[in-house]
Amino acid sequence: MSQQYNSFIQEIWSNFTRLVDVKFTDLSDHNILWTLTEYIDAGYVNFNEGRKELYRLSILLENYAVKNNAPLLATFETGERYKYVEDRYTEILQKIPKAWVIGNFNNPLLAPQPPASTEVVSCDGTNISDMWIVLTRGPKGPFGLVAEDMGDEQYKGFFSYSPTVISKVIESINQKLKIKIEI
Numbered sequence: 679m680s681q682q683y684n685s686f687i688q689e690i691w692s693n694f695t696r697l698v699d700v701k702f703t704d705l706s707d708h709n710i711l712w713t714l715t716e717y718i719d720a721g722y723v724n725f726n727e728g729r730k731e732l733y734r735l736s737i738l739l740e741n742y743a744v745k746n747n748a749p750l751l752a753t754f755e756t757g758e759r760y761k762y763v764e765d766r767y768t769e770i771l772q773k774i775p776k777a778w779v780i781g782n783f784n785n786p787l788l789a790p791q792p793p794a795s796t797e798v799v800s801c802d803g804t805n806i807s808d809m810w811i812v813l814t815r816g817p818k819g820p821f822g823l824v825a826e827d828m829g830d831e832q833y834k835g836f837f838s839y840s841p842t843v844i845s846k847v848i849e850s851i852n853q854k855l856k857i858k859i860e861i
Contacts, residue, residue, distance in 0.1 A: 686808070686809050686826060687826040687834060689805075690824065694843060694846070697722060697843070700722060700724045701724065702725055702726055703720075703724065704725070711734065714735075717735070717738075718839050722836060722837070722839065722840060722843070723836060724836050725833075725837070726833070726834045727825075727832070728832060728833070732825055732833055735812070736752070736812045739812045739813070739814050740766075740770055740812065740814075742816075743814040746815075747774060748774065748775075748816070749775060749777060749778075749814065749860075750770070750774055750776075750778075750814050751777070751780070751811065751812070751861060752767075752779055752813075753780040753781065753806060753809050753810060754781035755781075755782055755807060755808060755809070755810065760783075767779070771792045771795070774795070775795060776795050776796075777792070777795065777797070778796070778799065778857075779792060779797070780799045780851070781798075781800065781801065782801055782802050783798070783800040783802065797857070804854050806851060806855070809825070810823065810824075810826075810833055811823065811847065811851075813844055815861045819841025819845070820841055820844040821837075821839045822844060824837075824838070
């Protein structure tokens with residue numbers, strides 16, 4: 679018997695009803711790839727995209743965290759998805775002051791063993807397990823990518839530079855996982 683949970687992304691949007699109405703942006707429809715500065719300048723972007731576009735945005739956020747010595751939060755839908763980026767993350771986690779790696783790690787022995795400045799948390803059995811989240815801190819506060827796996831390699835979500843929106847994401851994660859993330 680499997681448990682059913684409400685959509686995490688819908689829970690966040692329910693707190694900011696006007697954001698749901700923001701037109702979806704096709705990130706893959708441009709001949710020019712967006713820079714992180716363009717995302718920041720946009721402030722808020724809704725999207726329905728494949729893995730390729732989100733992977734690129736994730737790398738932009740991770741690079742920002744390293745360059746600015748900022749904390750980082752990253753979620754992974756499965757242990758295998760973390761394994762795919764484990765070598766790169768091993769380097770990243772050694773260069774930043776604090777990180778949270780949250781994944782659908784249903785066997786704690788399979789969870790990554792990063793530096794002491796990194797907290798590894800399982801989200802198994804929660805609606806966070808379908809999420810692709812990469813957050814860091816900028817001059818105005820936390821910002822980043824929040825997307826939900828809709829199946830068939832498609833993700834629905836948003837990028838937000840608003841500390842108010844991203845703080846709500848962090849608050850929800852803290853509440854569900856009984857942890858204390860401070861970005």
